[in-house]
Amino acid sequence: MLPYVIFMAIFVVLPLLLILVYAFQDGEGHFTFEYISKFFSDKDSLSTFAVSLEVAIENTFFCILIGYPAAWILANKKYNRSTVTIILFILPMWINALIRTLATAELFSMIEIPLGKGTLLYGMAYDYLPFMIYPIYNILNRMDPSYAEAAEDLGANQWQVFWKVTVPLSMPGVLSGVMMVFMPTVSTFAISEFLTNNKIKLFGTIIQENINSSTWNYGAALSLIMLIIIGITTLLSNSKEEQTEGGLI
Amino acid sequence: MTDNDVIIKIEHLSKSYGDKVVLNDINLDIKRGEFVTLLGPSGCGKTTTLRLIAGFNKADSGTIMMDGKDITDVPPYCRPLNTVFQRYALFPHLDVYDNVAFGLKLNKMPENEIRMKVKRVLKMVSMTDYEDRDVNSLSGGQQQRVAIARALVNQPKVLLLDEPLAALDLKMRKDMQIELKEMHQKLGITFIYVTHDQEEALTLSDRIVVMDEGKIQQIGTPTDIYNEPVNSFVADFIGESNILNGVMIEDRKVAFMYHEFECVDEGFGSNVPVDVVIRPEDIYIMSRTDNAQMTGVVKSCTFKGVHYEMFVETETGYELMIQDYNAYEIGSTVGLIIKPQDIQVMKKEHVCNAYEGVMKGSDHVEFLGSEFECLPCGFTDGDKVRVEVDFRKVDLMDDKEDGTTTGTVVSILYKGNHYYIKVKTECGEDIFAHTQDVWDKFDMVGIKILPQDIRIKPLAKDE
Numbered sequence: 001m002l003p004y005v006i007f008m009a010i011f012v013v014l015p016l017l018l019i020l021v022y023a024f025q026d027g028e029g030h031f032t033f034e035y036i037s038k039f040f041s042d043k044d045s046l047s048t049f050a051v052s053l054e055v056a057i058e059n060t061f062f063c064i065l066i067g068y069p070a071a072w073i074l075a076n077k078k079y080n081r082s083t084v085t086i087i088l089f090i091l092p093m094w095i096n097a098l099i100r101t102l103a104t105a106e107l108f109s110m111i112e113i114p115l116g117k118g119t120l121l122y123g124m125a126y127d128y129l130p131f132m133i134y135p136i137y138n139i140l141n142r143m144d145p146s147y148a149e150a151a152e153d154l155g156a157n158q159w160q161v162f163w164k165v166t167v168p169l170s171m172p173g174v175l176s177g178v179m180m181v182f183m184p185t186v187s188t189f190a191i192s193e194f195l196t197n198n199k200i201k202l203f204g205t206i207i208q209e210n211i212n213s214s215t216w217n218y219g220a221a222l223s224l225i226m227l228i229i230i231g232i233t234t235l236l237s238n239s240k241e242e243q244t245e246g247g248l249i
Numbered sequence: 250m251t252d253n254d255v256i257i258k259i260e261h262l263s264k265s266y267g268d269k270v271v272l273n274d275i276n277l278d279i280k281r282g283e284f285v286t287l288l289g290p291s292g293c294g295k296t297t298t299l300r301l302i303a304g305f306n307k308a309d310s311g312t313i314m315m316d317g318k319d320i321t322d323v324p325p326y327c328r329p330l331n332t333v334f335q336r337y338a339l340f341p342h343l344d345v346y347d348n349v350a351f352g353l354k355l356n357k358m359p360e361n362e363i364r365m366k367v368k369r370v371l372k373m374v375s376m377t378d379y380e381d382r383d384v385n386s387l388s389g390g391q392q393q394r395v396a397i398a399r400a401l402v403n404q405p406k407v408l409l410l411d412e413p414l415a416a417l418d419l420k421m422r423k424d425m426q427i428e429l430k431e432m433h434q435k436l437g438i439t440f441i442y443v444t445h446d447q448e449e450a451l452t453l454s455d456r457i458v459v460m461d462e463g464k465i466q467q468i469g470t471p472t473d474i475y476n477e478p479v480n481s482f483v484a485d486f487i488g489e490s491n492i493l494n495g496v497m498i499e500d501r502k503v504a505f506m507y508h509e510f511e512c513v514d515e516g517f518g519s520n521v522p523v524d525v526v527i528r529p530e531d532i533y534i535m536s537r538t539d540n541a542q543m544t545g546v547v548k549s550c551t552f553k554g555v556h557y558e559m560f561v562e563t564e565t566g567y568e569l570m571i572q573d574y575n576a577y578e579i580g581s582t583v584g585l586i587i588k589p590q591d592i593q594v595m596k597k598e599h600v601c602n603a604y605e606g607v608m609k610g611s612d613h614v615e616f617l618g619s620e621f622e623c624l625p626c627g628f629t630d631g632d633k634v635r636v637e638v639d640f641r642k643v644d645l646m647d648d649k650e651d652g653t654t655t656g657t658v659v660s661i662l663y664k665g666n667h668y669y670i671k672v673k674t675e676c677g678e679d680i681f682a683h684t685q686d687v688w689d690k691f692d693m694v695g696i697k698i699l700p701q702d703i704r705i706k707p708l709a710k711d712e
Contacts, residue, residue: 146338149305152325153332154352154403164351168342 022220035221052203056185067132075140132177139173262311289460330407331400495525514594531591541584567665618676619654642702643682652695
């Protein structure tokens with residue numbers, strides 16, 4: 001028990017406290033709201049934040065669009081009987097995202113596609129797709145087949161079974177997937193750096209820039225704002241998820 | 250029975266999963282408005298039959314006709330029948346009302362008509378005030394009622410029920426049985442009911458279809474099935490029974506327990522080995538022994554509520570189960586009488602184990618996937634022969650290493666003074682054994698047969 005507490009204190013609680021302390025301090029160590037309010041008055045920061053949200057929403061949308069059918073096919077015994085195919089889909093999760101992103105960037109330069117919004121979304125969807133597929137696959141795979149049979153028995157054709165039973169029952173998995181794709185996308189910076197040459201700046205990018213240029217206090221304030229947003233969305237989705245089991249978290 | 254009375258006609262239906270044959274040539278006519286129960290132990294094919302009728306699985310061969318139309322390849326959502334599932338399968342994301350209305354909404358029925366129908370069917374299953382409830386907050390019995398309502402609201406011609414009461418406790422199950430029976434009488438539609446509970450089948454059904462190992466063993470009314478089982482499996486599965494080996498001496502005369510009895514059965518031929526079934530309540534027991542057909546000693550006596558259940562060992566060494574309203578003291582000598590009409594004689598399915606084998610040298614023979622030592626008998630290497638082994642001569646042993654081949658015990662039948670055991674061998678063929686030893690179902694056993702007990706004969710012409 002004790003080693004666990006020490007570990008948590010050093011690696012979880014202390015960094016969070018440091019962020020909190022730095023966010024409310026000026027360069028000389030005096031208490032201030034300056035950096036927090038700077039974010040809300042700075043047009044550049046706000047628009048970067050808006051772009052981040054937009055990219056995150058688009059990325060999540062594409063991940064659901066590609067990930068749900070993929071998960072459905074993987075979970076369907078008719079099309080897939082082997083666990084190897086599932087591992088193949090999940091495999092990219094185990095490779096460092098930076099390496100994959102760099103490789104994707106090289107690929108685009110090789111086939112001479114200019115870097116921009118399109119390549120950014122491509123890279124993001126590629127990086128985050130497994131995180132969407134896995135929780136949805138999990139819940140579809142464990143779903144009692146008698147629900148679909150009951151719907152069919154009551155007169156629903158395959159299409160109606162899918163929309164009226166399978167999709168609603170797999171929502172907890174989709175929600176888990178959204179959590180795991182949306183949140184990291186807001187704070188990412190490496191993908192936009194490599195796949196747009198920093199043409200598109202994301203919220204993560206400006207945090208990184210501030211830390212790099214030693215304006216730690218503003219960087220900490222931005223991090224705190226992001227943490228609060230993540231915290232709120234997690235709480236919201238958890239309260240929804242309480243009744244229905246499933247998902248990855 | 251004219252064709253018009255038949256609502257579902259099943260012909261030559263077969264289904265296998267890989268190597269395992271689940272249904273083997275099923276033929277069954279179900280009458281309009283009938284309450285038919287498919288009864289059998291787990292793995293007998295009853296649920297598969299129901300799923301084929303519902304359309305959830307595809308048959309390998311055979312046809313299912315409904316109202317004269319071939320529905321074998323019709324998808325489930327186009328079949329005019331509805332199913333009540335074993336685990337209810339109520340949609341957890343919908344409340345009671347929406348669960349029941351699911352089928353009607355798919356049919357694009359006007360909202361006010363749906364409301365009326367849902368209310369009416371919920372009233373019928375006494376769930377009127379539960380419309381807005383979350384299905385997960387309901388008890389098992391209430392979920393079952395909603396599941397029945399959800400199926401009935403679509404006014405199916407046939408209602409399929411897959412062990413609907415299996416998950417309920419005993420008291421609830423009894424109540425629901427009565428309600429189901431009343432519902433069936435009121436609605437007048439056909440019920441096809443699957444269960445492994447023989448008592449439930451006897452209580453509910455107009456007709457029972459007893460199944461085992463993918464085949465129909467017997468079809469009949471509950472009284473027929475109980476009083477006149479066609480083979481030892483049915484006799485053993487339905488109710489309590491004493492099953493004994495006997496010999497039909499001639500018409501109306503059968504010998505068992507070293508005693509000759511008068512019976513009412515005819516047409517078996519003379520001196521034919523048969524199985525004899527006597528229900529425990531059909532043996533008359535009394536303390537006077539002078540007029541009795543047999544005498545015996547009471548070994549145990551248990552009170553069962555209405556009657557006493559006694560085990561009596563006869564003077565010839567057979568153990569009989571007897572039910573009587575009076576208790577007899579343990580250790581006391583009693584007289585026994587069995588009346589002719591209470592003796593049910595059945596044809597034996599097997600008289601001895603018989604296989605086709607191949608000689609390996611002059612003193613070994615291969616059958617059941619293994620090589621057995623036998624006595625030299627004039628056949629030479631490679632000859633195809635018929636191999637016979639008496640049930641008594643098959644030795645089952647605990648240690649699989651000691652046997653020539655191994656198998657799994659698949660059924661056990663007590664025959665008064667020995668057990669009749671069916672063992673499925675590694676190669677998939679069955680071997681039967683008579684033994685005094687007690688085995689359990691699914692025990693792994695070694696199988697040994699002594700060389701002198703293997704009878705080798707030339708192959709019959711038609712083999």
